[in-house]
Amino acid sequence: MMGKTDGGENNEGGPASEDHLDGQQAVFSALLEDSAEDLYEHAPCGYLSTLVDGRIAKINTTLLDWLGYGRDELVGRRTFSELLTVGGRLDHENHVAPLLRMQGGINGIALELKAADGSRLPVLVTSTVRTGSDGQPLLIRSTVLDARDRRAYETELLRAREESDRERERLKRLNETLQKTLLPPALANVPGLDVAAYYHIASSDEVGGDFYDLFPLAAGTWGFFLGDVCGKGAGAAALTSLARYTLRAAAVYDPDPAAVLTNLNTVLNHEYNGHDPRFCTVIFGLLAPEADEADEAGFRVTLASGGHPPALFMRADGRADYLPTPGGQLIGILPDAHITTTTIRLGPGDTLLLHTDGLTEAHSAQAGSRYGDEALLEFAGDLAPTTARDAVAAIRDLLDTFGAGVDDDTAVLALNVPRSTREEQK
Amino acid sequence: MTHELTVRSRTGPAGPVIALAGELDHHTAPQVRALLPGLALRPGQQLVVDLARLTLCDSSGITVLIAARNLALAADATVVLTAVPDRVSRIIRTVGLEQVFHTHPTAQAAEAAWTPPSDSAPLLPPGR
Structure with missing residues (x-):
């Protein structure tokens, strides 16, 4: 009795579980479309590849949308540095470029990009240098994270701190x-x-x-x-x-x-x-x-x-x-x-x-x-x-x-x- | 500068005993004042405030001792200070409270000196 009961449960349970898994995979595939290209273009962060001289070689749709540029306006025509605000450009030349040369990468550097309409976009940039078989740098791959919320948070912190300093001064007076x-x-x-x-x-x-x-x-x-x-x-x-x-x-x-x-x-x-x-x-x-x-x-x-x-x-x-x-x-x-x-x-x-x-x-x-x-x-x-x-x-x-x-x-x-x-x- | 005060309370044969250790000042006084109303003090009992391990007592500290006295008086009880450090005793003399607070060298001495109110002795005046 007991053996039969166990067997019956196994027989009934096995096919039902496999059907369930197959169904899930189908749903995932439909959702993901399994396209690396789509993932690149519409990732929740900006992707950018530049040549060693700084010229933009590849840029994803997400970043283009953020900046309000068409692909052909940038690829092969502009350098990454030209997308930066004046202050960001100085930072880039003085800090980012030397770090890239020395360490082969940078991690989470705060820069400010200038969009096509002149608005500013605070971002965090992480880059790695891709080298060829001879060890010479070929291109620089960067991810660009939208830091507007973070900047707003920092501004708020700074404002709160200034407010607190003012209050302390007021209390003292x-x-x-x-x-x-x-x-x-x-x-x-x-x-x-x-x-x-x-x-x-x-x-x-x-x-x-x-x-x-x-x-x-x-x-x-x-x-x-x-x-x-x-x-x-x-x-x-x-x-x-x-x-x-x-x-x-x-x-x-x-x-x-x-x-x-x-x-x-x-x-x-x-x-x-x-x-x-x-x-x-x-x-x-x-x-x-x-x-x-x-x-x-x-x-x-x-x-x-x-x-x-x-x-x-x-x-x-x-x-x-x-x-x-x-x-x-x-x-x-x-x-x-x-x-x-x-x-x-x-x-x-x-x-x-x-x-x-x-x-x-x-x-x-x-x-x-x-x-x-x-x-x-x-x-x-x-x-x-x-x-x-x-x-x-x-x-x-x-x-x-x-x-x-x-x-x-x-x-x-x-x-x-x-x-x-x-x-x-x- | 740290303002540390430890308050220990227990119930002795004569009534509540609170022992203050550390600094009794502007910062720590509210801590003791908040604790006072919770003391169970019956008529005729004696509240002992043990100052043996008190390292500092400023004017705010004096207000705590006075609050303890007010509490005792309101409950028809008495209050005594024990093991009063020299510095505290000098402050008490300066503010003219040496006649107001009875003192004993130790909490044990204070408890030994206490006379329990006898049940036969009426709280009301005799002849009633």
């Missing part, structure tokens, strides 16, 4: 502009006080969050501040803007430095709380002209700190100290942030320097180490006594020596009471 709007165009002129400031941008890709200002308040007093907003980018810029305007407004409302920072804290705490908290650290100061017992001009400076690195006090006698404001808490996070204040007299020759931690957190020359508070204090000690302009210039030079080691923005603001002419004469 936008960031720089935004950064500038976050800083005062000019600091107020305070009679009897020299002021200098500097803002170091660590990266033009993202807006940093350092800020400072100096502005007049009522009755011959001035307010100033310098701070640092956490984070970078648009979110930080928005917070910086809010902090600046709130500080200016709060100082008009109640110029007591602790009150100013408390008000700022309340505003920021309402705005930013919960899952994505944001804060800033800031020193706010109030300047009031004050002559001392010896009738020496100067200012009483009241400083309040909300979690900010302490200000540097570089005295006329050459000493330098941090002005500690311990326990002052960052602004914007805690509903009842603790603010600490300190008061100093800024006399002739004294300089007060406020900075953000981009300076002390900079990577210094030794790998893995940060510049640090101690190094800055030492630097200030060497600098004192100094002036606002000299102090800021020195910090600027210091930042330059760190180079790429400064990975956060840095702001510095220096206030100095110039030595009186009377003192200089001493």
Whole structure:
């Protein structure tokens, strides 16, 4: 039973399969016409044979159609080089022809052909040199591929790249502009006080969050501040803007430095709380002209700190100290942030320097180490006594020596009471 | 410069423990902030943030610690920092948060110091 069944299947299956194959071959033959000539003439690429002197000996219909020429206009009359654009001809003479001579072939060289109607056709040409039995070149056979799509693709790539370059440049300019709007165009002129400031941008890709200002308040007093907003980018810029305007407004409302920072804290705490908290650290100061017992001009400076690195006090006698404001808490996070204040007299020759931690957190020359508070204090000690302009210039030079080691923005603001002419004469 | 941060979390006897290793900065902070809401934190529990292997913490990193504290407060839980590196501890002091964050030398010490809320002690004021 089993044997019979198997045999029956074989007998039935064999003739059916052969019929099927015969049928397929017939269909293929009809489709292909089996003509090498037809394949040559109507191939999906151009074929071209040229003599050693460049004259066209044979060309297929596909390429003739692309170029819009009749066969008798080209064969025996024109050289391949004459079909090229001026640029293509130079390329051909300088690169293609020598390669053909040296290597006996070229592979996928991009050239531009000029059609009968003057239009240009980007192509990729592959050629081989056919040699005779004596080894002498007889003719050059070339295939010519239509590269219009490829050229369009390359053009598109190039365009996209240019677009991306432009966008990057635009973003950079936008960031720089935004950064500038976050800083005062000019600091107020305070009679009897020299002021200098500097803002170091660590990266033009993202807006940093350092800020400072100096502005007049009522009755011959001035307010100033310098701070640092956490984070970078648009979110930080928005917070910086809010902090600046709130500080200016709060100082008009109640110029007591602790009150100013408390008000700022309340505003920021309402705005930013919960899952994505944001804060800033800031020193706010109030300047009031004050002559001392010896009738020496100067200012009483009241400083309040909300979690900010302490200000540097570089005295006329050459000493330098941090002005500690311990326990002052960052602004914007805690509903009842603790603010600490300190008061100093800024006399002739004294300089007060406020900075953000981009300076002390900079990577210094030794790998893995940060510049640090101690190094800055030492630097200030060497600098004192100094002036606002000299102090800021020195910090600027210091930042330059760190180079790429400064990975956060840095702001510095220096206030100095110039030595009186009377003192200089001493 | 690479900004690598690895976050490991586990559940200890006192509550969730998250260990941060690497750099906690502007680039890596969102990664931790995104993870925080997923922590199961019950009233009376203690969230431990282990900083033993933290190599960098900038101002954005501080916001993450604050977000962790906000999360704990919202859940009637507490938060402690453990093995705080010197540099991070200096930043915390500068911004005046040393009174806000309790710290322990190790995550184990933090868990040992935790007092479980007893079931008999009512969360509501006595006398009710």
